[in-house]
Amino acid sequence: MERRTVAARIHDLDQALTAAGRRAARGLLGNYPLLGLAPVAEFAAAAGVSAATIVRFVAQLGFRSYPDFQRALREELEERSKSPLQRGASAPETEGDAAFLAAFLMRSARTLNETAAHIPAGEFETVCRRLSEPKRQCYLAGGRFTDFLAGYLEAHLRLVRPGIRRLDGRPATSADQLIDVRPGDIAVLFDVRRYDPALLETARTLARRKAHIVLITDAWLSPISRHARYCLPCRTETGRTWDANTALLALAEAIIARVTELSWETAKGRIGALEGD
Amino acid sequence: MERRTVAARIHDLDQALTAAGRRAARGLLGNYPLLGLAPVAEFAAAAGVSAATIVRFVAQLGFRSYPDFQRALREELEERSKSPLQRGASAPETEGDAAFLAAFLMRSARTLNETAAHIPAGEFETVCRRLSEPKRQCYLAGGRFTDFLAGYLEAHLRLVRPGIRRLDGRPATSADQLIDVRPGDIAVLFDVRRYDPALLETARTLARRKAHIVLITDAWLSPISRHARYCLPCRTETGRTWDANTALLALAEAIIARVTELSWETAKGRIGALEGD
DNA sequence: CAACTTCTGTAATAGGTGTTGCATAAAACC
DNA sequence: GGTTTTATGCAACACCTATTACAGAAGTTG
8 A cells, every 4th residue: 555645645646536525525625534444424414425435435545445545544644643753762852853843823813813913903894995996006115034924915905906016125215115205195104123124214214205104023023113004913932042923924814804804795796707617 | 323432432432442452452543544544354363363353343332334433433533633622612603784894804713723734843943943944045935815925924034034035926036036056945836726837837846946935725725735845734714705814824923933933043133123122 | 609628516336334133251249 | 170151253145235227307508
Protein backbone atom coordinates (compact mmCIF):
# COMPACT_ATOMS: atom_id res chain seq x y z
CA MET A 1 0.00 0.00 0.00
CA GLU A 2 1.25 3.41 -0.86
CA ARG A 3 2.27 5.83 1.81
CA ARG A 4 0.45 8.89 0.57
CA THR A 5 -2.23 10.29 2.80
CA VAL A 6 -5.86 9.98 1.90
CA ALA A 7 -6.10 13.74 1.76
CA ALA A 8 -3.32 13.81 -0.80
CA ARG A 9 -5.05 11.18 -2.88
CA ILE A 10 -8.23 13.18 -2.85
CA HIS A 11 -6.35 16.10 -4.15
CA ASP A 12 -4.84 14.08 -6.95
CA LEU A 13 -8.27 13.22 -8.19
CA ASP A 14 -9.69 16.69 -7.76
CA GLN A 15 -10.46 17.36 -11.41
CA ALA A 16 -11.39 13.78 -12.13
CA LEU A 17 -14.15 13.79 -9.54
CA THR A 18 -17.79 13.87 -10.48
CA ALA A 19 -20.29 16.18 -8.82
CA ALA A 20 -21.37 13.63 -6.25
CA GLY A 21 -17.82 12.46 -5.74
CA ARG A 22 -16.81 15.99 -4.95
CA ARG A 23 -19.50 16.25 -2.31
CA ALA A 24 -18.15 13.10 -0.77
CA ALA A 25 -14.65 14.57 -0.81
CA ARG A 26 -15.81 17.78 0.77
CA GLY A 27 -17.69 15.93 3.43
CA LEU A 28 -14.67 13.90 4.34
CA LEU A 29 -12.23 16.78 4.28
CA GLY A 30 -14.62 18.91 6.27
CA ASN A 31 -14.62 16.38 9.06
CA TYR A 32 -11.31 14.72 8.44
CA PRO A 33 -10.70 11.91 8.96
CA LEU A 34 -13.42 10.90 11.34
CA LEU A 35 -16.25 10.72 8.88
CA GLY A 36 -14.32 8.08 6.99
CA LEU A 37 -14.26 5.90 10.07
CA ALA A 38 -18.03 5.81 10.25
CA PRO A 39 -20.06 3.18 8.39
CA VAL A 40 -20.77 3.91 4.75
CA ALA A 41 -24.37 4.81 5.40
CA GLU A 42 -23.44 7.47 7.92
CA PHE A 43 -20.72 8.89 5.68
CA ALA A 44 -23.20 8.99 2.82
CA ALA A 45 -25.87 10.75 4.85
CA ALA A 46 -23.44 13.34 6.14
CA ALA A 47 -22.13 14.05 2.67
CA GLY A 48 -25.59 14.15 1.16
CA VAL A 49 -25.06 11.36 -1.34
CA SER A 50 -25.95 7.71 -1.62
CA ALA A 51 -23.97 4.88 -0.09
CA ALA A 52 -23.06 3.63 -3.53
CA THR A 53 -21.38 6.91 -4.36
CA ILE A 54 -19.20 6.64 -1.27
CA VAL A 55 -18.08 3.18 -2.26
CA ARG A 56 -17.24 4.34 -5.76
CA PHE A 57 -15.42 7.29 -4.29
CA VAL A 58 -13.10 5.20 -2.12
CA ALA A 59 -12.54 2.85 -5.04
CA GLN A 60 -11.48 5.86 -7.09
CA LEU A 61 -9.05 6.78 -4.36
CA GLY A 62 -7.35 3.50 -5.01
CA PHE A 63 -8.64 1.32 -2.20
CA ARG A 64 -9.82 -2.16 -2.82
CA SER A 65 -12.62 -1.93 -0.29
CA TYR A 66 -14.16 0.36 2.24
CA PRO A 67 -12.58 -1.49 5.17
CA ASP A 68 -9.24 -1.09 3.39
CA PHE A 69 -9.85 2.61 3.19
CA GLN A 70 -10.68 2.76 6.88
CA ARG A 71 -7.53 0.89 7.76
CA ALA A 72 -5.51 3.47 5.84
CA LEU A 73 -7.20 6.26 7.74
CA ARG A 74 -6.47 4.64 11.07
CA GLU A 75 -2.84 4.12 10.20
CA GLU A 76 -2.61 7.69 9.10
CA LEU A 77 -4.12 8.87 12.35
CA GLU A 78 -1.73 6.69 14.25
CA GLU A 79 1.24 8.16 12.42
CA ARG A 80 0.03 11.62 13.15
CA SER A 81 -0.41 11.00 16.82
CA LYS A 82 3.02 9.45 17.05
CA SER A 83 4.90 12.35 15.54
CA PRO A 84 4.35 14.76 18.42
CA LEU A 85 5.29 11.91 20.67
CA GLN A 86 8.68 11.57 19.09
CA ARG A 87 9.66 15.00 20.26
CA GLY A 88 10.01 13.71 23.79
CA ALA A 89 12.14 10.77 22.79
CA SER A 90 14.38 12.19 20.12
CA ALA A 91 15.01 15.62 21.54
CA PRO A 92 14.72 15.74 25.32
CA GLU A 93 16.42 19.13 25.38
CA THR A 94 13.66 20.63 23.29
CA GLU A 95 10.99 20.07 25.87
CA GLY A 96 10.10 23.75 25.97
CA ASP A 97 10.32 24.02 22.20
CA ALA A 98 7.74 21.36 21.55
CA ALA A 99 5.00 23.69 22.62
CA PHE A 100 6.48 26.68 20.85
CA LEU A 101 4.05 26.73 17.96
CA ALA A 102 1.00 26.04 20.07
CA ALA A 103 1.98 28.71 22.57
CA PHE A 104 2.75 31.22 19.86
CA LEU A 105 -0.50 30.69 18.02
CA MET A 106 -2.51 30.76 21.21
CA ARG A 107 -0.91 34.04 22.05
CA SER A 108 -1.69 35.35 18.59
CA ALA A 109 -5.28 34.26 19.00
CA ARG A 110 -5.43 36.21 22.22
CA THR A 111 -4.24 39.37 20.52
CA LEU A 112 -7.12 39.00 18.10
CA ASN A 113 -9.63 38.88 20.90
CA GLU A 114 -7.98 41.83 22.63
CA THR A 115 -8.05 43.73 19.38
CA ALA A 116 -11.75 43.06 19.05
CA ALA A 117 -12.26 44.43 22.52
CA HIS A 118 -10.42 47.65 21.77
CA ILE A 119 -12.03 48.63 18.51
CA PRO A 120 -15.48 50.19 18.80
CA ALA A 121 -17.95 48.26 16.68
CA GLY A 122 -19.43 51.49 15.37
CA GLU A 123 -16.10 52.76 14.10
CA PHE A 124 -15.49 49.56 12.21
CA GLU A 125 -18.95 49.60 10.71
CA THR A 126 -18.67 53.23 9.63
CA VAL A 127 -15.34 52.57 7.93
CA CYS A 128 -16.78 49.62 6.04
CA ARG A 129 -19.76 51.63 4.89
CA ARG A 130 -17.52 54.40 3.65
CA LEU A 131 -15.46 51.86 1.77
CA SER A 132 -18.64 50.52 0.21
CA GLU A 133 -19.55 53.79 -1.42
CA PRO A 134 -18.22 53.28 -4.92
CA LYS A 135 -18.20 56.96 -5.80
CA ARG A 136 -15.35 57.70 -3.44
CA GLN A 137 -11.87 56.97 -4.65
CA CYS A 138 -10.02 54.73 -2.25
CA TYR A 139 -6.28 54.99 -1.65
CA LEU A 140 -4.17 52.40 0.13
CA ALA A 141 -0.69 52.53 1.59
CA GLY A 142 1.51 50.97 4.25
CA GLY A 143 4.92 51.26 5.88
CA ARG A 144 7.96 49.07 5.78
CA PHE A 145 6.54 45.86 7.21
CA THR A 146 2.92 46.68 6.58
CA ASP A 147 2.95 47.54 2.92
CA PHE A 148 2.07 43.95 2.13
CA LEU A 149 -1.15 44.44 4.08
CA ALA A 150 -2.08 47.35 1.85
CA GLY A 151 -1.36 45.10 -1.11
CA TYR A 152 -3.54 42.36 0.25
CA LEU A 153 -6.43 44.70 0.94
CA GLU A 154 -6.00 46.22 -2.49
CA ALA A 155 -6.14 42.87 -4.25
CA HIS A 156 -9.44 42.00 -2.62
CA LEU A 157 -11.12 45.39 -2.75
CA ARG A 158 -10.36 45.56 -6.44
CA LEU A 159 -12.54 42.51 -6.87
CA VAL A 160 -15.34 44.12 -4.94
CA ARG A 161 -15.49 47.66 -6.22
CA PRO A 162 -13.89 50.10 -8.65
CA GLY A 163 -11.78 53.10 -7.74
CA ILE A 164 -9.00 51.43 -5.77
CA ARG A 165 -5.54 52.98 -5.92
CA ARG A 166 -2.41 51.74 -4.26
CA LEU A 167 0.08 54.38 -3.18
CA ASP A 168 3.74 53.80 -3.64
CA GLY A 169 5.74 54.23 -0.48
CA ARG A 170 8.28 56.68 -1.82
CA PRO A 171 7.35 60.27 -1.06
CA ALA A 172 8.58 61.63 -4.40
CA THR A 173 6.26 59.49 -6.45
CA SER A 174 3.46 59.59 -3.95
CA ALA A 175 3.15 63.35 -4.42
CA ASP A 176 2.30 62.73 -8.06
CA GLN A 177 -0.20 60.08 -7.15
CA LEU A 178 -2.03 62.40 -4.82
CA ILE A 179 -2.84 65.23 -7.16
CA ASP A 180 -6.20 63.74 -8.01
CA VAL A 181 -7.37 63.31 -4.43
CA ARG A 182 -10.70 64.98 -3.85
CA PRO A 183 -12.43 65.88 -0.60
CA GLY A 184 -14.36 62.91 0.72
CA ASP A 185 -12.04 60.36 -0.85
CA ILE A 186 -10.97 57.68 1.54
CA ALA A 187 -7.45 56.47 2.37
CA VAL A 188 -6.56 53.38 4.34
CA LEU A 189 -3.09 53.59 5.87
CA PHE A 190 -1.25 50.88 7.76
CA ASP A 191 1.47 52.04 10.13
CA VAL A 192 3.06 50.26 13.06
CA ARG A 193 5.98 51.00 15.33
CA ARG A 194 9.10 52.30 13.83
CA TYR A 195 6.52 54.43 12.18
CA ASP A 196 7.30 55.39 8.65
CA PRO A 197 8.13 59.09 8.24
CA ALA A 198 7.34 58.98 4.54
CA LEU A 199 3.90 57.64 5.26
CA LEU A 200 3.31 60.42 7.77
CA GLU A 201 4.14 62.91 5.05
CA THR A 202 1.68 61.19 2.74
CA ALA A 203 -0.95 61.35 5.45
CA ARG A 204 -0.38 65.08 5.87
CA THR A 205 -0.94 65.65 2.18
CA LEU A 206 -4.07 63.53 2.21
CA ALA A 207 -5.42 65.44 5.18
CA ARG A 208 -4.72 68.72 3.48
CA ARG A 209 -6.81 67.57 0.55
CA LYS A 210 -9.61 66.66 2.91
CA ALA A 211 -9.43 62.95 2.32
CA HIS A 212 -10.84 60.78 5.08
CA ILE A 213 -7.99 58.79 6.56
CA VAL A 214 -8.56 55.34 8.06
CA LEU A 215 -5.55 54.45 10.16
CA ILE A 216 -4.78 50.87 11.07
CA THR A 217 -2.00 50.91 13.62
CA ASP A 218 -0.69 49.34 16.81
CA ALA A 219 -1.67 50.06 20.37
CA TRP A 220 0.84 52.92 20.66
CA LEU A 221 -0.80 54.78 17.80
CA SER A 222 1.17 56.03 14.86
CA PRO A 223 1.65 59.82 14.70
CA ILE A 224 -0.67 59.66 11.73
CA SER A 225 -3.50 59.31 14.22
CA ARG A 226 -3.54 63.11 14.51
CA HIS A 227 -4.70 63.34 10.92
CA ALA A 228 -6.92 60.30 10.88
CA ARG A 229 -10.66 60.49 10.94
CA TYR A 230 -10.95 56.83 11.86
CA CYS A 231 -8.41 54.96 13.90
CA LEU A 232 -8.37 51.19 14.37
CA PRO A 233 -5.68 50.10 16.84
CA CYS A 234 -4.54 46.48 16.90
CA ARG A 235 -2.60 44.46 19.42
CA THR A 236 0.87 43.49 18.29
CA GLU A 237 2.84 42.59 21.41
CA THR A 238 4.59 39.27 21.41
CA GLY A 239 7.29 39.87 24.01
CA ARG A 240 9.85 38.80 21.43
CA THR A 241 12.15 40.44 18.98
CA TRP A 242 9.43 41.09 16.46
CA ASP A 243 5.96 42.40 16.91
CA ALA A 244 3.16 40.48 15.26
CA ASN A 245 1.01 41.78 12.45
CA THR A 246 -1.50 38.97 12.58
CA ALA A 247 -4.15 41.15 14.15
CA LEU A 248 -3.76 43.74 11.40
CA LEU A 249 -4.29 41.13 8.74
CA ALA A 250 -7.29 39.72 10.56
CA LEU A 251 -8.75 43.21 10.74
CA ALA A 252 -8.08 43.72 7.04
CA GLU A 253 -9.86 40.47 6.30
CA ALA A 254 -12.78 41.52 8.47
CA ILE A 255 -13.00 44.72 6.46
CA ILE A 256 -12.86 42.76 3.22
CA ALA A 257 -15.62 40.45 4.41
CA ARG A 258 -17.86 43.26 5.58
CA VAL A 259 -17.34 45.43 2.54
CA THR A 260 -18.05 42.46 0.31
CA GLU A 261 -21.33 41.97 2.13
CA LEU A 262 -22.28 45.61 1.93
CA SER A 263 -21.38 45.86 -1.74
CA TRP A 264 -22.71 42.49 -2.72
CA GLU A 265 -24.89 43.76 -5.53
CA THR A 266 -21.87 45.34 -7.17
CA ALA A 267 -19.38 42.72 -6.04
CA LYS A 268 -21.01 39.50 -7.19
CA GLY A 269 -20.77 40.43 -10.83
CA ARG A 270 -17.16 41.56 -10.56
CA ILE A 271 -16.04 38.53 -8.63
CA GLY A 272 -17.74 36.16 -11.02
CA ALA A 273 -16.23 37.90 -14.03
CA LEU A 274 -12.71 37.93 -12.64
CA GLU A 275 -12.66 34.54 -10.97
CA GLY A 276 -14.15 32.94 -13.99
CA ASP A 277 -16.54 30.39 -12.54
CA MET B 1 -25.87 7.61 27.07
CA GLU B 2 -23.40 9.08 29.47
CA ARG B 3 -20.96 11.71 28.38
CA ARG B 4 -17.90 10.38 30.13
CA THR B 5 -14.99 9.40 28.00
CA VAL B 6 -14.23 5.79 27.31
CA ALA B 7 -10.86 6.17 28.98
CA ALA B 8 -12.56 7.39 32.13
CA ARG B 9 -14.94 4.45 32.09
CA ILE B 10 -12.06 2.05 31.84
CA HIS B 11 -10.45 3.67 34.79
CA ASP B 12 -13.63 3.29 36.82
CA LEU B 13 -13.80 -0.40 36.16
CA ASP B 14 -10.12 -1.03 36.78
CA GLN B 15 -10.49 -3.35 39.76
CA ALA B 16 -13.59 -5.01 38.47
CA LEU B 17 -11.84 -6.23 35.36
CA THR B 18 -10.86 -9.82 34.80
CA ALA B 19 -7.42 -10.84 33.59
CA ALA B 20 -8.34 -10.95 29.94
CA GLY B 21 -10.46 -7.86 30.30
CA ARG B 22 -7.46 -6.02 31.66
CA ARG B 23 -5.40 -7.01 28.67
CA ALA B 24 -8.10 -5.61 26.46
CA ALA B 25 -8.05 -2.38 28.45
CA ARG B 26 -4.29 -2.15 28.26
CA GLY B 27 -4.36 -2.73 24.56
CA LEU B 28 -6.90 0.01 23.99
CA LEU B 29 -5.25 2.53 26.26
CA GLY B 30 -1.88 1.78 24.71
CA ASN B 31 -3.16 2.78 21.31
CA TYR B 32 -6.02 5.02 22.26
CA PRO B 33 -8.49 5.34 20.79
CA LEU B 34 -7.55 3.98 17.39
CA LEU B 35 -7.54 0.35 18.28
CA GLY B 36 -11.17 0.68 19.28
CA LEU B 37 -12.02 1.83 15.78
CA ALA B 38 -10.67 -1.36 14.26
CA PRO B 39 -12.87 -4.44 13.78
CA VAL B 40 -13.29 -6.69 16.79
CA ALA B 41 -10.99 -9.35 15.39
CA GLU B 42 -8.13 -6.90 14.96
CA PHE B 43 -8.64 -5.41 18.39
CA ALA B 44 -8.66 -8.92 19.85
CA ALA B 45 -5.50 -9.95 18.06
CA ALA B 46 -3.65 -6.80 19.10
CA ALA B 47 -4.69 -7.25 22.71
CA GLY B 48 -3.93 -10.96 22.68
CA VAL B 49 -7.39 -12.13 23.61
CA SER B 50 -10.35 -13.59 21.80
CA ALA B 51 -12.98 -11.62 19.99
CA ALA B 52 -15.58 -12.65 22.50
CA THR B 53 -13.60 -11.08 25.32
CA ILE B 54 -13.52 -7.78 23.49
CA VAL B 55 -17.27 -7.83 23.09
CA ARG B 56 -17.77 -8.59 26.77
CA PHE B 57 -15.31 -5.88 27.62
CA VAL B 58 -17.20 -3.17 25.76
CA ALA B 59 -20.44 -4.45 27.24
CA GLN B 60 -18.89 -4.03 30.66
CA LEU B 61 -18.01 -0.46 29.76
CA GLY B 62 -21.71 0.16 29.38
CA PHE B 63 -22.17 0.01 25.63
CA ARG B 64 -25.01 -1.88 24.10
CA SER B 65 -22.97 -3.02 21.15
CA TYR B 66 -19.56 -2.77 19.58
CA PRO B 67 -20.72 -0.29 16.91
CA ASP B 68 -22.17 1.77 19.75
CA PHE B 69 -18.80 1.79 21.40
CA GLN B 70 -17.12 2.88 18.18
CA ARG B 71 -19.57 5.68 17.71
CA ALA B 72 -18.71 6.93 21.18
CA LEU B 73 -15.02 6.87 20.33
CA ARG B 74 -15.54 8.82 17.15
CA GLU B 75 -17.61 11.44 18.90
CA GLU B 76 -14.96 11.70 21.56
CA LEU B 77 -12.27 12.20 18.96
CA GLU B 78 -14.35 14.84 17.30
CA GLU B 79 -14.85 16.67 20.56
CA ARG B 80 -11.17 16.57 21.25
CA SER B 81 -10.30 18.16 17.96
CA LYS B 82 -12.73 20.94 18.64
CA SER B 83 -11.86 21.53 22.27
CA PRO B 84 -8.94 23.96 21.94
CA LEU B 85 -11.28 26.45 20.39
CA GLN B 86 -14.18 26.29 22.79
CA ARG B 87 -12.28 28.31 25.34
CA GLY B 88 -13.13 31.65 23.82
CA ALA B 89 -16.56 30.75 22.54
CA SER B 90 -18.66 32.51 25.11
CA ALA B 91 -19.87 35.53 23.17
CA PRO B 92 -23.40 35.70 21.86
CA GLU B 93 -23.18 35.00 18.14
CA THR B 94 -25.38 37.89 17.23
CA GLU B 95 -24.84 37.85 13.52
CA GLY B 96 -26.02 41.42 13.55
CA ASP B 97 -23.79 44.17 12.26
CA ALA B 98 -22.87 45.44 15.68
CA ALA B 99 -21.00 42.30 16.57
CA PHE B 100 -19.60 41.68 13.13
CA LEU B 101 -16.02 42.56 13.95
CA ALA B 102 -15.99 40.78 17.28
CA ALA B 103 -17.51 37.66 15.75
CA PHE B 104 -15.15 37.72 12.83
CA LEU B 105 -12.05 38.13 14.95
CA MET B 106 -13.17 35.49 17.38
CA ARG B 107 -13.65 33.16 14.51
CA SER B 108 -10.21 33.99 13.20
CA ALA B 109 -8.75 33.34 16.63
CA ARG B 110 -10.41 29.98 16.57
CA THR B 111 -8.79 29.09 13.27
CA LEU B 112 -5.44 29.84 14.85
CA ASN B 113 -6.08 27.38 17.63
CA GLU B 114 -7.33 24.77 15.23
CA THR B 115 -4.26 25.30 13.11
CA ALA B 116 -2.08 24.73 16.13
CA ALA B 117 -3.90 21.49 16.81
CA HIS B 118 -3.38 20.19 13.29
CA ILE B 119 0.31 20.88 12.83
CA PRO B 120 2.63 18.39 14.48
CA ALA B 121 5.00 20.25 16.76
CA GLY B 122 7.90 18.16 15.52
CA GLU B 123 7.28 19.14 11.92
CA PHE B 124 7.28 22.80 12.79
CA GLU B 125 10.44 22.48 14.81
CA THR B 126 12.23 20.57 12.09
CA VAL B 127 11.32 23.16 9.52
CA CYS B 128 12.60 25.97 11.72
CA ARG B 129 15.87 24.18 12.32
CA ARG B 130 16.36 23.64 8.62
CA LEU B 131 15.71 27.31 8.05
CA SER B 132 18.29 28.13 10.66
CA GLU B 133 21.12 26.41 8.84
CA PRO B 134 22.76 29.32 7.05
CA LYS B 135 24.60 27.15 4.54
CA ARG B 136 21.43 26.17 2.78
CA GLN B 137 20.02 28.59 0.29
CA CYS B 138 16.44 29.44 1.04
CA TYR B 139 13.87 30.14 -1.67
CA LEU B 140 10.46 31.71 -1.08
CA ALA B 141 7.36 31.91 -3.23
CA GLY B 142 3.60 32.21 -3.02
CA GLY B 143 0.49 32.10 -5.16
CA ARG B 144 -1.97 34.76 -6.13
CA PHE B 145 -3.22 35.84 -2.74
CA THR B 146 -0.35 34.45 -0.75
CA ASP B 147 2.61 35.97 -2.49
CA PHE B 148 2.54 38.78 0.02
CA LEU B 149 3.16 36.19 2.73
CA ALA B 150 6.30 35.07 0.96
CA GLY B 151 7.32 38.70 0.82
CA TYR B 152 6.69 39.18 4.50
CA LEU B 153 8.66 36.12 5.44
CA GLU B 154 11.43 37.16 3.11
CA ALA B 155 11.71 40.63 4.65
CA HIS B 156 12.18 39.16 8.11
CA LEU B 157 14.39 36.21 7.25
CA ARG B 158 16.72 38.53 5.42
CA LEU B 159 17.36 40.27 8.68
CA VAL B 160 18.09 37.01 10.40
CA ARG B 161 20.29 35.12 7.97
CA PRO B 162 21.93 35.29 4.54
CA GLY B 163 21.00 33.30 1.48
CA ILE B 164 17.34 34.27 1.13
CA ARG B 165 15.93 34.38 -2.39
CA ARG B 166 12.45 35.36 -3.40
CA LEU B 167 11.04 33.60 -6.43
CA ASP B 168 9.04 35.52 -8.94
CA GLY B 169 5.68 33.98 -9.63
CA ARG B 170 5.97 33.86 -13.39
CA PRO B 171 7.22 30.52 -14.61
CA ALA B 172 9.33 31.97 -17.38
CA THR B 173 11.48 33.97 -15.04
CA SER B 174 11.34 31.43 -12.26
CA ALA B 175 13.09 28.88 -14.45
CA ASP B 176 16.06 31.21 -14.62
CA GLN B 177 15.99 31.71 -10.90
CA LEU B 178 16.10 28.01 -10.23
CA ILE B 179 19.25 27.07 -12.09
CA ASP B 180 21.36 27.55 -8.98
CA VAL B 181 19.25 25.34 -6.74
CA ARG B 182 21.33 22.65 -5.11
CA PRO B 183 20.24 19.48 -3.33
CA GLY B 184 19.42 20.23 0.26
CA ASP B 185 18.41 23.80 -0.39
CA ILE B 186 15.13 24.69 1.20
CA ALA B 187 12.08 26.26 -0.39
CA VAL B 188 9.08 27.67 1.45
CA LEU B 189 5.99 27.77 -0.72
CA PHE B 190 2.62 29.27 0.15
CA ASP B 191 -0.37 27.93 -1.76
CA VAL B 192 -4.04 28.04 -0.90
CA ARG B 193 -7.17 27.11 -2.73
CA ARG B 194 -7.48 28.03 -6.26
CA TYR B 195 -4.04 26.64 -6.22
CA ASP B 196 -1.58 28.30 -8.50
CA PRO B 197 -0.57 26.09 -11.47
CA ALA B 198 2.58 28.13 -12.02
CA LEU B 199 3.64 27.52 -8.45
CA LEU B 200 3.04 23.82 -8.87
CA GLU B 201 5.37 23.88 -11.83
CA THR B 202 7.97 25.66 -9.76
CA ALA B 203 7.57 23.05 -7.06
CA ARG B 204 8.13 20.29 -9.57
CA THR B 205 11.36 21.87 -10.69
CA LEU B 206 12.48 22.34 -7.12
CA ALA B 207 11.70 18.73 -6.31
CA ARG B 208 13.62 17.59 -9.37
CA ARG B 209 16.64 19.45 -8.08
CA LYS B 210 16.24 17.77 -4.72
CA ALA B 211 15.38 20.89 -2.82
CA HIS B 212 13.45 20.36 0.41
CA ILE B 213 10.04 21.90 -0.02
CA VAL B 214 8.16 23.34 2.92
CA LEU B 215 4.54 23.77 1.95
CA ILE B 216 2.25 26.11 3.82
CA THR B 217 -1.27 25.52 2.58
CA ASP B 218 -4.90 25.20 3.60
CA ALA B 219 -6.73 22.23 5.02
CA TRP B 220 -7.47 20.87 1.54
CA LEU B 221 -3.80 20.61 0.72
CA SER B 222 -2.36 22.14 -2.39
CA PRO B 223 -1.30 19.63 -5.06
CA ILE B 224 2.22 20.70 -4.21
CA SER B 225 1.89 18.49 -1.14
CA ARG B 226 2.93 15.61 -3.34
CA HIS B 227 6.36 17.14 -3.75
CA ALA B 228 6.70 18.63 -0.30
CA ARG B 229 8.95 17.17 2.33
CA TYR B 230 7.22 19.21 5.02
CA CYS B 231 3.59 20.20 4.94
CA LEU B 232 2.01 22.71 7.31
CA PRO B 233 -1.75 22.93 6.78
CA CYS B 234 -3.60 25.97 8.14
CA ARG B 235 -7.29 26.53 8.73
CA THR B 236 -8.81 29.08 6.42
CA GLU B 237 -12.55 28.52 6.52
CA THR B 238 -14.70 31.53 7.24
CA GLY B 239 -17.97 30.41 5.73
CA ARG B 240 -17.96 33.59 3.66
CA THR B 241 -16.99 34.58 0.17
CA TRP B 242 -13.30 34.72 0.99
CA ASP B 243 -11.16 32.34 2.89
CA ALA B 244 -8.93 33.81 5.57
CA ASN B 245 -5.16 33.85 5.43
CA THR B 246 -4.73 35.00 9.00
CA ALA B 247 -3.57 31.60 10.15
CA LEU B 248 -0.94 31.48 7.44
CA LEU B 249 0.48 34.81 8.53
CA ALA B 250 0.45 33.73 12.15
CA LEU B 251 2.32 30.60 11.20
CA ALA B 252 4.83 32.65 9.22
CA GLU B 253 5.36 34.87 12.23
CA ALA B 254 5.83 31.84 14.42
CA ILE B 255 8.49 30.61 12.02
CA ILE B 256 10.15 34.01 12.05
CA ALA B 257 10.16 34.07 15.84
CA ARG B 258 11.53 30.57 16.17
CA VAL B 259 14.19 30.96 13.50
CA THR B 260 15.28 34.21 15.08
CA GLU B 261 15.73 32.39 18.37
CA LEU B 262 17.64 29.52 16.80
CA SER B 263 19.88 31.81 14.78
CA TRP B 264 20.30 34.41 17.45
CA GLU B 265 24.09 34.43 17.36
CA THR B 266 24.02 35.25 13.66
CA ALA B 267 20.90 37.32 13.79
CA LYS B 268 21.68 39.81 16.50
CA GLY B 269 24.51 41.38 14.56
CA ARG B 270 22.55 41.57 11.33
CA ILE B 271 19.49 43.06 12.90
CA GLY B 272 21.53 45.68 14.67
CA ALA B 273 23.42 46.60 11.52
CA LEU B 274 20.39 46.80 9.29
CA GLU B 275 17.99 48.44 11.67
CA GLY B 276 20.63 50.99 12.46
CA ASP B 277 20.28 51.48 16.17
C1' DC C 1 -33.76 17.83 -30.73
C1' DA C 2 -32.42 13.23 -30.68
C1' DA C 3 -28.98 9.78 -29.66
C1' DC C 4 -25.54 8.77 -26.74
C1' DT C 5 -22.62 8.80 -22.80
C1' DT C 6 -22.01 9.40 -18.14
C1' DC C 7 -23.57 9.75 -13.64
C1' DT C 8 -26.44 8.52 -9.58
C1' DG C 9 -29.71 6.33 -6.56
C1' DT C 10 -32.37 2.07 -5.61
C1' DA C 11 -32.66 -2.43 -4.38
C1' DA C 12 -31.12 -7.05 -4.19
C1' DT C 13 -26.93 -9.76 -3.13
C1' DA C 14 -22.96 -11.57 -0.99
C1' DG C 15 -19.78 -11.29 2.36
C1' DG C 16 -18.16 -10.15 6.66
C1' DT C 17 -19.06 -8.70 11.33
C1' DG C 18 -20.49 -8.84 15.83
C1' DT C 19 -22.84 -11.79 18.82
C1' DT C 20 -23.86 -15.76 21.81
C1' DG C 21 -24.32 -20.74 23.49
C1' DC C 22 -21.47 -24.12 24.97
C1' DA C 23 -17.50 -26.76 26.33
C1' DT C 24 -13.25 -26.28 28.60
C1' DA C 25 -9.86 -24.25 31.52
C1' DA C 26 -8.62 -21.64 35.44
C1' DA C 27 -9.42 -19.99 39.95
C1' DA C 28 -11.65 -19.78 44.46
C1' DC C 29 -13.49 -21.85 48.24
C1' DC C 30 -14.54 -25.14 51.28
C1' DG D 1 -7.74 -32.11 46.73
C1' DG D 2 -12.35 -32.09 45.42
C1' DT D 3 -16.16 -29.07 44.32
C1' DT D 4 -18.18 -24.98 42.90
C1' DT D 5 -17.78 -20.78 40.61
C1' DT D 6 -15.97 -17.88 37.27
C1' DA D 7 -13.53 -16.81 33.18
C1' DT D 8 -12.17 -17.81 28.44
C1' DG D 9 -11.94 -19.42 23.73
C1' DC D 10 -14.17 -21.79 19.99
C1' DA D 11 -17.55 -22.10 16.57
C1' DA D 12 -22.10 -21.61 14.73
C1' DC D 13 -25.51 -18.09 14.14
C1' DA D 14 -27.91 -13.87 12.96
C1' DC D 15 -27.57 -9.52 11.67
C1' DC D 16 -25.82 -5.75 9.38
C1' DT D 17 -22.68 -3.90 6.08
C1' DA D 18 -20.48 -3.17 1.94
C1' DT D 19 -21.02 -4.24 -2.62
C1' DT D 20 -22.89 -4.37 -7.36
C1' DA D 21 -26.31 -4.86 -11.14
C1' DC D 22 -29.67 -2.21 -13.03
C1' DA D 23 -32.69 1.43 -14.37
C1' DG D 24 -33.62 6.08 -14.49
C1' DA D 25 -31.71 10.96 -14.53
C1' DA D 26 -28.58 14.31 -16.08
C1' DG D 27 -25.57 16.10 -19.04
C1' DT D 28 -23.04 16.00 -23.90
C1' DT D 29 -22.48 15.80 -28.56
C1' DG D 30 -23.63 15.69 -33.29
